[in-house]
Amino acid sequence: MNVHQFLAPLAQACRRTGPHDRIVLSSRVRLARNLRGHAFPGHAKKPDRVRAMELVRPTVEALPEMAGAFSATMDDLTPQDKLTLVERHLISREHAARSAGSGLVLNKEESLCVMINEEDHLRMQSLQTGLQVRQAWALIDQVDSALERRLDYAFSPDLGYLTACPTNLGTGIRVSAMLHLPGLVLDEQINQIIQSVNKLNLAVRGLYGEGTEALGNIFQVSNQQTLGETEAQIVERLAKVLDQVLTNELNARRRLLEKKPKSLFNCVGRAYGILTNAHLITSKEAMNQLSFMKLGVDLNLFPDVPRSLLEEMFILIQQAHLQQHCGEKLEPEKRDLIRADILRERLQAAPRPKTGDARCLD
Amino acid sequence: MLCDACKQNEATVHFTRIVMEKMQQVDLCESCSKKNNATDPESFSFADLLLGLGAAQEIEQASGPELKCATCGYTQADFKKSGRFGCADCYQTFSEGLEVLLKSMHKGTRHIGKAPVSMQQSRDASGKLKQLQKRLEKAVLEEDYETAAALRDEIRQTREKLGNVPA
Numbered sequence: 001m002n003v004h005q006f007l008a009p010l011a012q013a014c015r016r017t018g019p020h021d022r023i024v025l026s027s028r029v030r031l032a033r034n035l036r037g038h039a040f041p042g043h044a045k046k047p048d049r050v051r052a053m054e055l056v057r058p059t060v061e062a063l064p065e066m067a068g069a070f071s072a073t074m075d076d077l078t079p080q081d082k083l084t085l086v087e088r089h090l091i092s093r094e095h096a097a098r099s100a101g102s103g104l105v106l107n108k109e110e111s112l113c114v115m116i117n118e119e120d121h122l123r124m125q126s127l128q129t130g131l132q133v134r135q136a137w138a139l140i141d142q143v144d145s146a147l148e149r150r151l152d153y154a155f156s157p158d159l160g161y162l163t164a165c166p167t168n169l170g171t172g173i174r175v176s177a178m179l180h181l182p183g184l185v186l187d188e189q190i191n192q193i194i195q196s197v198n199k200l201n202l203a204v205r206g207l208y209g210e211g212t213e214a215l216g217n218i219f220q221v222s223n224q225q226t227l228g229e230t231e232a233q234i235v236e237r238l239a240k241v242l243d244q245v246l247t248n249e250l251n252a253r254r255r256l257l258e259k260k261p262k263s264l265f266n267c268v269g270r271a272y273g274i275l276t277n278a279h280l281i282t283s284k285e286a287m288n289q290l291s292f293m294k295l296g297v298d299l300n301l302f303p304d305v306p307r308s309l310l311e312e313m314f315i316l317i318q319q320a321h322l323q324q325h326c327g328e329k330l331e332p333e334k335r336d337l338i339r340a341d342i343l344r345e346r347l348q349a350a351p352r353p354k355t356g357d358a359r360c361l362d
Numbered sequence: 363m364l365c366d367a368c369k370q371n372e373a374t375v376h377f378t379r380i381v382m383e384k385m386q387q388v389d390l391c392e393s394c395s396k397k398n399n400a401t402d403p404e405s406f407s408f409a410d411l412l413l414g415l416g417a418a419q420e421i422e423q424a425s426g427p428e429l430k431c432a433t434c435g436y437t438q439a440d441f442k443k444s445g446r447f448g449c450a451d452c453y454q455t456f457s458e459g460l461e462v463l464l465k466s467m468h469k470g471t472r473h474i475g476k477a478p479v480s481m482q483q484s485r486d487a488s489g490k491l492k493q494l495q496k497r498l499e500k501a502v503l504e505e506d507y508e509t510a511a512a513l514r515d516e517i518r519q520t521r522e523k524l525g526n527v528p529a
C-alpha cells in the first residue's frame with residue numbers, strides 16, 4: 001500500500017473535529033529519544049543508522065496503538081510522497097529530506113507518528129485536532145512507556161533523556177499547537193501577544209512563509225525549554241497560554257465586529273471575490289485569502305459553507321497535493337493556474353457573504 | 363580601561379550587546395580590534411568569543427579545542443559546526459562548560475521529569491541513600507550509636523540493591 005492509499009482522503013481528514021478547533025487547529029506533543037550505545041543519527045554512518053532502525057522499527061510496529069499502521073523507510077518513498085506527509089503535518093521537512101536508514105511509522109488514525117532516525121533515533125509525536133495538549137501528552141507518554149520496556153534509552157539521572165541537540169535535553173518534549181489568528185492580525189494586536197508569550201519562554205512563529213511572515217495567519221506556539229521542569233509543568237503552561245490566546249482571538253473578532261465591521265466585511269468580501277474569480281493565484285495569496293474567507297465562516301457570513309471545505313482547500317492548493325490531484329508534476333506557473341481553477345470550481349456553490357446575521361461563533 | 367584581549371593597551375573600541383535583557387560589554391584596543399577584524403559588523407565572532415556567547419565557545423573555552431569523544435570520535439570542531447553532539451557519551455566527554463550552556467537554554471540544569479522505570483528505581487534508591495546518610499550523620503552527632511549502627515546496615519543494604527546502576 002502506498003502512502004496516498006493509506007492516508008485518509010483529504011476531505012475526510014479535514015472533517016475531524018476537536019475542542020475549539022475554529023482557532024486551535026491542532027495540538028501536538030513530540031518526544032525525542034535515543035538508544036544507548038548508538039551514535040546519534042546525524043553522526044552515525046549509514047550501517048549504524050540501519051542497525052538502529054532495525055531495532056526501533058519492529059518495536060514501534062508491535063505497539064497495540066500501531067495496529068494497521070503505515071510503516072516505511074524514507075528511501076521507499078518518492079519526493080511526492082514525502083512532501084504530501086509534510087503538507088499533512090505528519091513529518092518534519094528535515095525528515096522528508098532523509099532517505100536510507102531513516103523511516104516512519106504512522107497509525108491508522110494519523111494521530112500517532114514515529115519518525116525513526118530524524119535528528120534523534122526516535123521522534124514520536126501525538127497529534128490531536130483542536131485544543132488537546134493534555135490528551136496528546138497522555139497518549140505519547142503511554143507509547144513512550146511501552147517502548148522503554150523494549151528499547152534501552154540513553155538516559156542520565158542528572159540530564160534526563162540525552163538528545164543530539166542540547167536544546168532538547170532532559171524531557172525531550174516539544175508541546176505545540178497550530179493557531180488560526182486572523183482577528184489578532186487584523187486588530188494589530190498580534191505582535192503584542194507574541195511578545196507576551198515569548199516572555200513565558202514559549203516560541204511563536206508563523207507556520208508558513210519565511211522569516212516573520214505568517215501566511216494564512218497561522219501561528220505555532222511551542223515550548224523552548226526542556227530541562228529543569230517536568231513534562232506536566234510544561235504541558236500545563238502551554239495549555240494555559242493557549243487558553244489565553246484563544247480568548248484574545250475571540251475578543252479581537254468581537255471587537256472588530258463591533259467597532260470596525262466595514263473593514264472586516266471588506267476583508268472577507270474581497271477574499272471571497274478573489275477566490276471565486278481568480279484565474280491565476282499563488283499559494284501565498286490563496287492561503288491568505290482562504291484565511292479571511294474562513295474568518296467569514298466563523299463570523300456566520302457563509303452559513304452554508306462548511307468550515308472543513310476551507311481547511312481542505314488550504315492543504316489541497318499546496319504543491320504535493322495539487323500534483324497528486326492532477327496526477328502529474330507541475331511547473332510553478334501551471335500550479336497557479338490549476339490552483340485558481342480548483343478554487344473557483346470548489347467554491348462556486350458558496351453564496352456571497354451575508355453580513356446581516358454576522359456574529360462571532362465560538 | 364585595559365583591552366580585554368591583550369590586557370596591555372588602553373581600550374578604545376567598545377562593544378555593547380544586549381542579550382536576554384542583560385548588557386554585555388567588550389573593550390578592545392585599536393590593534394586587537396583590527397587584528398581580529400572586530401569592527402566588521404558582519405562578523406561578531408571575536409566579540410562572541412570574548413563574551414563567551416554561543417554554545418561551542420563555552421565548551422571550547424572550558425575544555426580546549428583538542429577534545430574528542432572516545433566513543434564516537436566527535437570533536438570540539440564538530441560540535442561548533444553543527445551545535446549537536448555525536449552520541450550520548452558526548453555529554454560526558456564535553457561535560458566541562460556544559461552547565462553554562464544549559465543554563466542559558468533551559469529553566470534548570472537538572473532533569474526532574476519522567477525517567478524510565480528501571481532508572482526511576484535507582485533514582486528513588488539514591489534519594490533514599492542520601493536521606494539515610496543525613497540521618498546517620500545526625501545520629502553520630504547526637505552520639506546515638508544504636509540508631510547509627512542500624513542506619514549503617516540499612517545504607518549498606520540499599521547500596522547493594524543499587525548494584526552498579528549509576529547513581
